[in-house]
Amino acid sequence: MGINCQKWRLNNLYRIIDRNANSIPFRLNSVQGDVLDNIHNRNLILKARQLGMSTFAVLMLMDSVLFTENLAGGIVSYSLEHAQHIFKKIIGHALDTLPEEFKTFVGIVQRSAREITFNNGSSLRVDTTLRGGSYPLVLVSEFGKTCARNPQKAEEVITGTLQAVPKDGKVIIESTGEGNEGFFAEMVTEAARRGNESISALEYYLFFYPWMDEPSYVLYETDIKYDVTLTDYFNRIERETGRIITQPQRNWYAVQTKILGDKIKQEFPSTISEAFLASSDAFYFAEGISKAYNENRCLYTPLYDALLPVYVAMDIGVNDLTVMVFFQIAHGEVRIIDYYEDKNKGVDFYAKFLLQDKKFLYHTIFLPHDSTKRDPLDVSNTYERDFRRLFSGTNTAFHVLKRMDKQLSISHAKIMLDRCVFNVSRAKPFLDKISKYRKIWNEAQGRYLEEPYHNDASNYADCFQYMSQAVGHLETCLSIRGSLDKHKQVVENRYKRII
16 A cells, blocks of 8 residues: 555545535545446446545546556546536645645646646546547546437547547446436446446446445434335335345435435436436436336236227328337227337338238328328328328228427327326337437526427337327317226226236
8 A cells, every 4th residue: 555556545645525615535435445446447337426426536537647657538527517617626626735745746737727737748638528639548427417418419428539548448437317318328228237247348347336325325313204105115125136225214215205206216226227217307208107117007918909999190201210109098098009110111111011010900090290291392192192092992091180389299298198008018119219208408508498309219209299199189079088087997906906
């Protein structure tokens, strides 16, 4: 141990600003020490809030640069404000409060607003992007936020910054979960599935630290009350993880649940999957889909009832993805029995597919509002006209839905989601995609706009919105108005059968 040992340096040289704005010596806690002891070439850190992981990762990167010659380190943040916080409050404070005998040793040559150069030839840069540079040592801080707020920037990090790190370099990506969309969620999910055994230098080692790892997350008051569902949750997590959740920990989590609501799982996950199933302000349908799973409305058993009509709602893409969802209505619940997707196909292909491959007896096929327009030079050539012609020998009806205000359409679909039951053995990809339908992040305003971000999830979400609109039309015009009370009774009876 001593100056040549990074663990010793981290425990003895640096000061940080704590939660109470006090300058205190930095000391490795148990989870920080675990990362340092098991660090790999490529590292993913998924964690609960306030475990000190971001501060630790920044200090470890800074220390490596200070005590290694000609090493370029780069830190990527999700926002300029956060980058400035890292640069001034963590790095700046640590350097300014170094023991006097080390300040001369460090020798700052240049210190700009975002980069510091040291007399050993090394440098450290903090920014929202490291475009145009090559860094053997990279920290990506709160990458989940970058993925949710700015997917293009996230892609730039993956395809640009990280690809430039040499094989023997080091990458640390740390974040809480931020919804289930984007590179971070996909990378963590893949790493969890693969495991940490016998991985290559270019594969990511996964660290996960749930809220139970923080000793301060306890409340010793004896009068904290919470309902039986939370007790069931704690018992289930104990069974799944093999960990004991003490009564003071349960008290703390119960109080946080009252404050954070559904976001508790995002901010303070108990399991890896829980971190990404949680809702986020960025996603329109994530909370409703999580609720569907919790209420046993996502089933692996067939939902198709041969005595009920089958309907189809379509989102048609000319040079884009076409998505169709197959559904029935029973006792007020909307049963999604199947879905289909394809691209760059014409009406003839889809008509043949419906008539020959998906041999349901279709009552009505609902087309989007723009299906009446196909070729601006030939107004007679429309999707609607072609579908009616190709189905002329059947009893299938066609209905072109009216154009609806986008926000009204999304709001209507969110309400309809509470009545939906999904056959996930057939429609899980559809369900996964609509859960990733998200809003646009506005960096200048620092908030999500009530405007959809257009990506591949948009086509699935549009199809789901058309289905919701179609249900409203059917219940209004065909006297099959659904009863939500009946629907709830069906769900309750199903739940009783399951348990």
